[in-house]
Amino acid sequence: MTNILAFIFVVFLSCELAFGSRAKLFSSDSQHRKSSLAPAADGGICELRVAIYGYACEEHTVTTQDGYILSMQRMPTGRSGQTGGDRPPVLLQHGVLMDGITWLLNSPEESLAFILADSGFDVWIANTRGTKYSQGHTSSSTDDSAYWDWSWDELVAYEFPATVQYVNGQTGQKLHYIGHSLGTLIGLASLSQGNQLDLLRSAALLSPIAYLGQVSSVLAQTAAKNFLAEDIYWLGIDEFDPKARPVKNLLKVICKTPGVDCYDLMASFTGKNCCLNSSSVDVFLDNEPQSTSTKNMIHLAQMIRGGTIAMYDYEDEEDNIKHYGQPTPPVYNMTSIPNDFPLFLSYGGADALSDPQDVQIFLDNLKAHDGDKLVVQYQDDYAHADFVMAVNANQVVYDPLMAFFKLQ
Numbered sequence: 001m002t003n004i005l006a007f008i009f010v011v012f013l014s015c016e017l018a019f020g021s022r023a024k025l026f027s028s029d030s031q032h033r034k035s036s037l038a039p040a041a042d043g044g045i046c047e048l049r050v051a052i053y054g055y056a057c058e059e060h061t062v063t064t065q066d067g068y069i070l071s072m073q074r075m076p077t078g079r080s081g082q083t084g085g086d087r088p089p090v091l092l093q094h095g096v097l098m099d100g101i102t103w104l105l106n107s108p109e110e111s112l113a114f115i116l117a118d119s120g121f122d123v124w125i126a127n128t129r130g131t132k133y134s135q136g137h138t139s140s141s142t143d144d145s146a147y148w149d150w151s152w153d154e155l156v157a158y159e160f161p162a163t164v165q166y167v168n169g170q171t172g173q174k175l176h177y178i179g180h181s182l183g184t185l186i187g188l189a190s191l192s193q194g195n196q197l198d199l200l201r202s203a204a205l206l207s208p209i210a211y212l213g214q215v216s217s218v219l220a221q222t223a224a225k226n227f228l229a230e231d232i233y234w235l236g237i238d239e240f241d242p243k244a245r246p247v248k249n250l251l252k253v254i255c256k257t258p259g260v261d262c263y264d265l266m267a268s269f270t271g272k273n274c275c276l277n278s279s280s281v282d283v284f285l286d287n288e289p290q291s292t293s294t295k296n297m298i299h300l301a302q303m304i305r306g307g308t309i310a311m312y313d314y315e316d317e318e319d320n321i322k323h324y325g326q327p328t329p330p331v332y333n334m335t336s337i338p339n340d341f342p343l344f345l346s347y348g349g350a351d352a353l354s355d356p357q358d359v360q361i362f363l364d365n366l367k368a369h370d371g372d373k374l375v376v377q378y379q380d381d382y383a384h385a386d387f388v389m390a391v392n393a394n395q396v397v398y399d400p401l402m403a404f405f406k407l408q
Contacts (some may be wrong), residue, residue, distance in 0.1 A: 011047065027034075039255050040386070044133055045059075045071070045101060045125070046135060048115075049090035049101055049104040049287075050075060050104065052068055053114065055077070055078070055114065059071065059276065060074055061136075063162070064129075064139065068129040069137060070127055070129065070159065073124070073125040074125075074170075075116075075122075075323045077119035079108065079114075079356075089171045089176070090122065090137065090175060090405070091111060091175050091178070092124065092166065093124060093160075093186060093187065094126070094140040094180060094181075095180050095181030096181050096296065096300070097288070098131075098289065099132060099133065099134075099287075099290045100126060100133075101283075101288065102388050103125055106176045106280045106389060108330070108389040112398055115394060124167045126244070128155060128164045128292075129159065129294055130148070130291045131291065133185045133289040138204075148294065149238070149295065150295060151293065151295045151296045151298055151312045152300070153299070153311050153312050155182075156190050156195070159186070161195060165199065166398055174201045175199065175200060176201050176202050176204065178204040179205055180387060184210075185210065185262050188205070188209075188332070188337070189309070191341065192332045192336045192337050193407050194388045196340045200343075201331070201341035202404070202405060203329060203344070203347075204404070205344065205345045205353055206387040206388065207354040207384050208362060210334055210345055210361070211361045212300065212304045212307070212353075212358060213303070213361075214358045215353055215358070219277075223301065224305055229301050233298060235240075239291050240292050268389055270383050270385050271350040271351045271387070272383055272384045273350070273382075273384070273386045274350065274382060274393050275385065275389075276382040277391050278391050284389070289331065309391055310329040310331045311330050311331075311332070313329045334366075335368075339368050339370050341373065342373045342408045343366070343369070343374050343376075344377075344400075344404045345363075345376045345401075346379065346380045346397050348380070348381070350380075350383040351382065352392075354384060363380075375400070375404050377397070379397070385390075
């Protein structure tokens with residue numbers, strides 16, 4: 001789901017067996033926290049997935065301009081505990097229906113967050129609004145429809161600057177950004193608007209999402225083209241909870257579509273991942289998927305149907321004029337990304353969500369990019385989840401990624 005429709009309904013039916021009720025973490029603190037350490041009620045991600053391996057880990061919170069209180073985790077050192085030398089900060093942003101555990105699903109030798117910490121980086125993990133540890137708000141709760149009135153536009157406008165500025169403020173350094181799936185879309189849209197460029201060293205995009213018109217996942221295509229997320233929204237369901245009955249009923253509808261194989265949901269959504277092991281899948285099922293807003297799912301479906309990367313379409317000229325001052329949503333212009341900004345892209349030939357044809361459309365927008373500031377990696381047998389869960393991603397993707405960072 002990390003992501004964009006990235007694990008979009010991934011294993012919804014089986015996940016019902018693996019998940020208990022969702023923890024509610026509310027806060028009424030309206031002050032922006034410049035430096036706060038705030039462990040969750042159950043210890044949070046640090047306790048669940050980091051400290052158990054002997055790593056230092058800090059729980060932080062940051063409040064966005066629109067009032068959402070987000071959890072962040074920091075791994076300031078590697079397992080050795082050494083703090084000397086320059087440790088460049090790295091911000092990790094997961095995809096849709098996932099949270100920061102995306103980067104901690106495998107062993108320390110195979111998970112990117114651990115590998116970065118052991119390789120001399122100061123690691124920061126973001127968790128988007130609505131996920132288990134980022135459900136606080138300064139004036140509303142997840143029981144309010146207003147809490148869920150957002151799409152990935154708001155993640156670009158509010159969460160990206162809040163998390164980037166927070167890491168910069170805590171470390172005093174420019175940072176590297178790594179996104180997976182929806183995390184890449186957030187980063188690319190932000191870069192196209194010049195958002196926080198002065199605080200960033202580079203960006204790495206794993207399973208990059210800018211365009212979705214060529215998505216080959218039959219499940220994602222069926223959901224988008226039949227306006228199924230819109231149906232849920234008009235029923236008054238603002239929270240898209242993969243564990244809730246409306247979404248499970250939605251999946252049943254999709255599974256009746258000819259050509260849809262619901263006996264292998266992961267492959268049906270993400271493509272056939274080459275290199276996952278059962279232990280990481282078990283960790284995934286223990287912790288994911290997470291909620292997002294139904295409006296966010298509609299926005300992604302609009303991208304699939306339209307083949308463009310634009311802001312949320314209110315499907316009404318007057319509403320669009322009210323929000324944007326024009327009858328159609330503004331487009332995020334990928335050619336506006338500065339040609340000298342360092343980019344690392346890694347995509348897979350078996351990916352059904354970040355389809356190679358869509359990636360090529362994005363790459364066509366980068367034809368003028370400085371050659372020494374752009375690294376493009378293609379892994380023929382990788383699908384969507386392989387980039388964060390594959391047992392060989394360390395050698396295949398992460399080693400080249402860190403070599404790229406060290407040149408910036």
